[in-house]
Amino acid sequence: MTTIKINERTKTGKAFMAMFxxxxxxxxxIEIIETDSKKIKKEESPYNPEFVKMILDRDADIKSGKSKCITIDPDDIWGSLGLK
Structure with missing residues (x-):
């Protein structure tokens, strides 16, 4: 058995995978055992879903004009985000 490591993020790697x-x-x-693009799925996000929802909601409020930009205190980051 031979193992070939291909970086699928590069132009050459993408071309090789397409040719392969x-x-x-x-x-x-001949088979592909694993690819980087299949390692992480949306369901396996490393982030807390409640935190992501909170940030996306605040971003939507800022874009719609309902809220101003978030001011973050570098000495109390979690408190600034309302997570304390």
């Missing part, structure tokens, strides 16, 4: 899939898809004995 075009020529070798379904060929017996």
């Amino acid at each position: 899939e075009a020529f070798f898809k379904g060929v017996d004995g």
